[in-house]
Amino acid sequence: MDKSKLYSIREELHSIPEPAGSELKTAALIYSYLEQFNPDKIIRGVGGHGLIAIFKGNRPGRNLLFRCELDAVPGGDSAKHLCGHDGHMTIMLDLASELTSGNFSGSVSLLFQPAEENGSGASKVVEYMIKEHLSYDYAFALHNNPNYKESTLILTEGIYAPASVGLELLYKGKCSHAAWPEKAINPMSAIIETISSIEYIVSSKELFSDFVMATVVNIELGENNFGVTPGNGVLRVTLRANQDCDLANLDRMVVERAGELASITGSGLEINRYDYFPATLNSPYLNRIVSEIALNSGVSTIFSKNPSRGSDDFSHFRRVADTLFFDIGNGIGPDIHEPDYIFNDSIIKGASGLMLSLIRYFSQE
Secondary structure (H helix, E strand, O other), rough: HHHHHHHHHHHHOOOOOOOOOHHHHHHHHHHHHHHOOOEEEEEEOOOEEEEEEEHHHOEEEEEEEEEEEOOEEEEEEEEEOOOHHHHHHHHHHHHHHOOOOOOOOOEEEEEEEEOOOOOHHHHHHHHHHHHOOOOOOEEEEEEEOOOOOOOOOOEEEEEEEOOEEEEEEEEOEEEEEEHHHOOOOOOHHHHHHHHHHHHHHHHHHHHOOOEEEEEEEEEEEEOOOOOOOEEEEEEEEEEOOOOOOHHHHHHHHHHHHHHHHHHHHHHHEEEEEEEEEEEOOOOOOHHHHHHHHHHHHHHHHHHHHOOOOOOOHHHHHHHHHHHEEEEEEEEOOOOOOOOOOOOHHHHHHHHHHHHHHHHHHHHOO
């Protein structure tokens, strides 16, 4: 497609942001465009509102999967495309427009995945793929990155992104009149000491094989009433680790310590987990292929040995294919999820062209 058409599509998608699990309008718009490119099959309702467009080549070969995301970043009562998913979808639609000829080997599946932002979409999509016996040799995904110059390719060796989980600790005690705080079961000290314990655990590097971190994201205690001693409290913390096993150990140690401290104060403790992401791993073989393609195309490439701090549920696709996740420089500017972030339309053609080069590479094997 020409650039003006692509920019128009991206603006159209940008105007209808929908949070994870609610991407009804976005999916309908994507479907309307996919129909124009005559894929051999479009599967709707995958893992929620997800779609898979399947293009079959004119000769046998590899089965390739390319993923982008449908959802926008949630915020209060609305959502906004502050991550560039509108741009990623547009890149994929441009790729779809190049596949109508069928002049390639094997098959190419384009996945428009729901619910990436909260980590719930990919696991459901993968379960569907396993149930329906959809198999792939290789799966690819990209993300724009505002920390690098426009159209720079960023390849990461080994771990692209850490595993993570949102841990919610609900402390349940008993309120009292503020004049008699000794009659309350107040979880305040348990929450404070749990935070200190988390900091100590994370700093004890000998307990883990690789990078770990914990971020306290929310604390709630009592109510806005000067006459009442708190009886209930909430501590929410995001745990991250480069290795899945380290995340499991960190989770276990935090929960055990929180339980001990709650017990000392007499509080009950309920544990909830949200937004679980396994570690995202890159195939060394696919990294090499993409770097060769970039070199031959004159694309500026940076090799990063340090994983991103942010997690991504593309990690789940390890169950059905060898995977590669790479970044495309968006141009230096406000980072994703920041209110001033803007997706750079100028990277669309180059990104879709790189994906098309991958398809052509495997067609020549």
